[in-house]
Amino acid sequence: MAVRHRLIRTSPQTVWAVLADGTRYAEWVVGTSSSEPVRGNWPQLGSAIGYEVRFGPLSLTNETVVRRCVPGETLELEALAGPLGTARIAIETRTWGDHCLVIADEHPLRGAGGLMHNVAVEALIQVRHRAMLARLAKICEREAAEEERRRPLGQVVSPKPDAGGARA
Numbered sequence: 001m002a003v004r005h006r007l008i009r010t011s012p013q014t015v016w017a018v019l020a021d022g023t024r025y026a027e028w029v030v031g032t033s034s035s036e037p038v039r040g041n042w043p044q045l046g047s048a049i050g051y052e053v054r055f056g057p058l059s060l061t062n063e064t065v066v067r068r069c070v071p072g073e074t075l076e077l078e079a080l081a082g083p084l085g086t087a088r089i090a091i092e093t094r095t096w097g098d099h100c101l102v103i104a105d106e107h108p109l110r111g112a113g114g115l116m117h118n119v120a121v122e123a124l125i126q127v128r129h130r131a132m133l134a135r136l137a138k139i140c141e142r143e144a145a146e147e148e149r150r151r152p153l154g155q156v157v158s159p160k161p162d163a164g165g166a167r168a
Contacts, residue, residue, distance in 0.1 A: 002125035005103045006133035010144035012093045012100040016072050018140055019091060025049050025064070028136040030128050033059075043069045064089075078109065085111015102136065104129045 008015055018024055022042030026035040033054045040047025048063045060082060067088070068076035077089045086109045094101040106125055 002107065002122050002129060003103065003105045004126060004129035004133060005101060006137055007096060008100045008102055008133075008137040008140050010100060010140045011098070012072065012095050014144050014147075015093050015100045015102060015136070015140050018136065018143070019043070019075050019093075020071070022047070022049050024139075026051065028132060028139055030132045030135065038063060040066075042066065043071075043075055045069060081111075083112060085109065100140075102133060104133060 018028065020043050022035075022037040026032040029035070029051070031053050032051045035049050035051040038048050038050040042049060043066050045066055045068070048065045050061065050063045053060045053062075062080045062082055064077050064079045066075065067078050068074065068090075073093060075091045077091075079087045079089055081087070087106055088109050090103075090105040092103040092105075094103070106129065108121075
């Protein structure tokens with residue numbers, strides 16, 4: 001399985017806000033040229049985002065469906081890729097001090113992708129995840145910095161009562 005992690009220098013709440021915004025999927029998912037919610041209320045169970053992947057003049061349109069969601073913690077998706085099959089993509093957010101540790105785990109489920117799954121494919125997924133998590137970090141850290149700049153001078157920000165710390 002291709003598992004990759006990244007420490008993002010912002011709160012898990014900021015990261016989750018980006019993950020939970022179905023209109024922003026193409027901003028952080030590598031290879032996706034456009035996306036839009038097509039069914040349900042993202043990221044509720046069963047909701048879906050339609051996406052397009054382009055390879056020069058060729059394009060593939062399909063969708064990603066939410067298979068499991070624990071708000072603020074876990075988002076598990078099934079990406080449908082037509083004849084290539086489907087893949088499970090799990091994204092987990094964890095509080096890590098004042099920051100957020102994001103763990104991405106992907107593996108093929110069905111179709112040709114599962115049959116062709118090997119060490120070389122794992123390596124490609126690792127490269128893709130590195131880029132995807134870098135994009136997600138850039139978006140989240142930029143938004144946190146922008147929010148900090150908009151905050152009035154001298155305003156004290158106290159953590160939310162349920163934020164941070166160990167989970168039960």
